[in-house]
Amino acid sequence: xxxxxxxxxxxxxxxxxxxxxxxxxxxSVGTGSxxxxxxxxxxxxxxxxxxxxxxxxxxxxxxxxxxDIRIPVDSVLLDPRRIxxxxxxxxxxxxxxxxxxxxxxxxSEGKILGSRQFEVKKGQAQVLLSILLGAxxxxxxxxxxxxGLCIFFxxxxxxxxxxxxxxxxxxxxVLSAIMCWALFTYVLQALHLDFLKIIVFIGTVAIFVQAVDxxxxxxxxxLFRKLGVYLVLIVxxxxxxxxxxxxxxxxxxxxxxxxLGLGAGIGFAIALFLMSCVREKLEVSRVPPTFQGxxxxxxxxxxxxxxxxxxxxxxxx
Amino acid sequence: MAVTTSIKxxxxxxxxxxxxxxxxxxxxxxxxxxxxxxxxxxxxxIIIALWVTVIDMILPVISPEVYKQxxxxxKLIVVFAIIISRLELFASKQPLTPSxxxxxxxxxxxxxxxxxxxAIREFFGAGQLxxxxxxxFKPLLIMILPAGGFFVIGFIMATFNWLEYKITGKIPTSxxxx
Numbered sequence: 001x002x003x004x005x006x007x008x009x010x011x012x013x014x015x016x017x018x019x020x021x022x023x024x025x026x027x028s029v030g031t032g033s034x035x036x037x038x039x040x041x042x043x044x045x046x047x048x049x050x051x052x053x054x055x056x057x058x059x060x061x062x063x064x065x066x067x068d069i070r071i072p073v074d075s076v077l078l079d080p081r082r083i084x085x086x087x088x089x090x091x092x093x094x095x096x097x098x099x100x101x102x103x104x105x106x107x108s109e110g111k112i113l114g115s116r117q118f119e120v121k122k123g124q125a126q127v128l129l130s131i132l133l134g135a136x137x138x139x140x141x142x143x144x145x146x147x148g149l150c151i152f153f154x155x156x157x158x159x160x161x162x163x164x165x166x167x168x169x170x171x172x173x174v175l176s177a178i179m180c181w182a183l184f185t186y187v188l189q190a191l192h193l194d195f196l197k198i199i200v201f202i203g204t205v206a207i208f209v210q211a212v213d214x215x216x217x218x219x220x221x222x223l224f225r226k227l228g229v230y231l232v233l234i235v236x237x238x239x240x241x242x243x244x245x246x247x248x249x250x251x252x253x254x255x256x257x258x259x260l261g262l263g264a265g266i267g268f269a270i271a272l273f274l275m276s277c278v279r280e281k282l283e284v285s286r287v288p289p290t291f292q293g294x295x296x297x298x299x300x301x302x303x304x305x306x307x308x309x310x311x312x313x314x315x316x317x
Numbered sequence: 318m319a320v321t322t323s324i325k326x327x328x329x330x331x332x333x334x335x336x337x338x339x340x341x342x343x344x345x346x347x348x349x350x351x352x353x354x355x356x357x358x359x360x361x362x363i364i365i366a367l368w369v370t371v372i373d374m375i376l377p378v379i380s381p382e383v384y385k386q387x388x389x390x391x392k393l394i395v396v397f398a399i400i401i402s403r404l405e406l407f408a409s410k411q412p413l414t415p416s417x418x419x420x421x422x423x424x425x426x427x428x429x430x431x432x433x434x435x436a437i438r439e440f441f442g443a444g445q446l447x448x449x450x451x452x453x454f455k456p457l458l459i460m461i462l463p464a465g466g467f468f469v470i471g472f473i474m475a476t477f478n479w480l481e482y483k484i485t486g487k488i489p490t491s492x493x494x495x
Contacts, residue, residue, distance in 0.1 A: 144463040145389075150398055195374065198392050199366040206359065238396045245392050288475075290482060295475040302467030309462060 032101055032120035037092040042101055042118045044108070047082040052107040054078065059087060064098040064119075071099075095122055128259045135263025138312055141239045142271040143305040148239040152272060153297055155233070162276035166269025168230040170262070172212065173240055176205050177261025180244035181254055194248075201244045209235050239264055274304060322461050324447050327435030329383050331428025333376060333391050335421065337368045338400050342408040342420030344368070349409050361404045362395070369394050399427060430473075437469050 032042045040061070052058060056073040063069065071093075077086040093099065098121040106113045141147045155165045180201050188194055213231045216224045234240060243264050247257040278300050287296050341364050345352075352360045373391055377384045384391070394400070403423050408416040439445055442460030444452035459465045 146463070146466060147393070195370060198370050198373070198395055199363060202362060202366055202395055203359075206362070236396060236398065238393050241396055242389060242393060245389060249388075290475045290479040291471075295471045295478065298467050298471030298474065302464045302471065305462075305464035305467055306459070309464065 032099070032118035034093065034095050034120065034122060035086055037095050038089050040087045040089075040093070040099065040101060040118075040120050041084060042087070042103070042120075043084045044103075044106060044116065045083065046108045046113070048078075048085075049107045049109070050078055050082060052105075053082070053085055058104045060102045060104070061087065061089075062100055063094075064100050064121075067100070097121070124255070128255055131256055131259045132263040132266075133314065135260050136267040136270070137308065138314055140267045140271060140308050140311075141242065141264050142268060143301070143308045145242070147242050148237045148268055151233055151237045152268075152275065152301075153294065155230070156272055156275040156279055156297075159273070159276045159280060161230075162272045163269075164227055165230045165233070166265075166272050168227040169234055169237065169240075170265030170269055172209060172231070172234050173243065173265035173268075174258060174261045175212075176208050176240060177243050177247065177264075178254065178258050179208060180204055181247055181252070181257035184244070184248045197245065197248055201241055201248075205240050205244075206235050237268075239268055271304070275301065322435065322442065322466075323439040323445070324432055324435045325383050326387055327431035328428070329376065329380060330387050330390060331424070331431045333369075333372045333387075334394060334397065334400070334427050334431075335424030336372050336375075337365060337394050338403065338424040338427075339417060339420040340368045340371075341365050341400065341404060342416040343413060345404050345408040346411065346413045346416035352409075357405075357409065358401075361401055365400055365404075366395050399423065433473065434466065434469050437473075438465055441465075 032040055035041045054076055056076060059073050059076070061071045061073060063071075071089060071091075073087050074090045075088045077088065079085070087101065098119065101118040101120060103116045103118070106116050135141070139145065142149070142152050151165070151169075155161050183200060183204060184197060188197060188200060193200075209231055213224075213228065216228065216231075243261050244257075246252075247260060252260060275297075279297065282296065282300070291299070341361070344364050344367075345361065369392065372394075373388075376387075376391060400423075403419065407419045411419070436446065438460045439447075440451065441457040442455065442462075442465060444450060444455045457465070460469065
């Protein structure tokens with residue numbers, strides 16, 4: 001399985017790249033950053049007066065698109081050097097949105113320095129990484145949304161086929177996600193034909209898969225022999241239609257769409273591989289006759305879903 | 318099998334499936350002489366997608382808050398294997414009236430399955446039926462969680478296998494599931 005090793009390496013390099021980009025862009029614009037999801041850290045640059053800083057009325061916080069909706073600050077924590085302050089909020093903030101903090105009449109050593117504004121947002125790479133992890137592990141499409149079960153139960157009999165299917169599916173998923181995004185943004189939304197998205201997406205996916213099949217057959221017969229059988233099956237997978245629909249409904253940009261596609265593909269591949277490992281063992285174990293076949297497969301999947309529930313607390317940023 | 322955490326969800330999704338199945342069966346039955354056999358599958362998919370789009374616009378009007386939970390899955394009726402297989406096996410060969418009743422029967426059977434799963438999950442997971450408190454406590458929280466759905470479906474299938482075994486005396490081979 002040379003291809004799979006190559007893809008694992010490529011995946012690792014991609015993750016590494018994401019992390020490097022994340023550390024560069026992770027510095028928020030301006031001087032504000034999120035502290036967990038209930039706090040915002042800002043830095044004044046000069047020591048400020050504690051009395052002024054502790055008064056929550058001096059701060060006004062709002063989401064960038066709606067300046068009229070102010071978010072009340074619960075308390076303010078000033079660090080001992082009196083330069084950095086952490087604003088605490090009662091309710092969790094939406095860390096994928098952009099916030100603006102306005103500090104009124106900043107007072108330092110008795111002097112009033114005027115108002116300061118801070119922009120607070122998460123870096124693009126952080127958002128993408130959380131989408132990737134979300135689609136891959138936390139909200140795995142198979143285990144938490146019951147999507148793609150047809151293929152999931154059909155192809156998970158053997159490890160070999162599971163790996164082949166997983167790789168093919170991931171590639172097609174990424175490409176069709178980005179294609180459907182382009183079509184939705186530049187054709188459907190531009191012409192106000194949003195309601196046609198179901199018909200257009202399923203047509204696009206079907207045509208795309210057929211095209212890949214034809215091209216691969218001519219260009220790379222070796223790869224076609226390995227992966228060709230799975231291509232036809234992919235059209236019947238719900239995930240391949242669900243991802244473009246989710247992208248369209250939540251208004252994801254090109255990179256977010258691509259990342260969701262990648263996450264969904266990898267998540268499906270992981271699920272398929274895990275399941276195939278168990279099913280190879282199930283072949284030789286004694287299952288009660290009424291549970292043979294699909295019932296026991298469903299129960300095993302339930303156990304996996306239970307295990308994947310453990311990822312729900314996972315958050316890196 | 319998607320979002321059957323309660324009877325209401327199951328019922329609404331089942332209703333959508335009945336609608337799509339009946340109308341696409343009828344459409345195929347009427348227009349079957351115009352559809353060239355070689356392009357029949359794409360034609361069926363387009364017909365199903367058309368009716369799914371229609372029901373996707375109707376449902377939010379009927380029941381906005383339940384629709385919010387099943388929105389994605391209503392759209393995904395397009396790829397339900399059960400619908401296209403009925404079109405291929407039945408509606409493309411039979412006239413309009415039998416196709417209508419075949420679609421209705423298949424849809425109602427599917428709705429029954431969804432409601433049964435929904436009822437079991439709602440009863441054990443939330444202690445409720447149809448949104449009304451029955452037990453007053455939650456016996457098995459896991460049933461509401463995604464994992465519970467897999468267990469319930471597995472056990473329902475095993476029960477049906479067992480019933481068939483008792484009646485016919487032989488172990489049935491499991492069919493496909495969505």
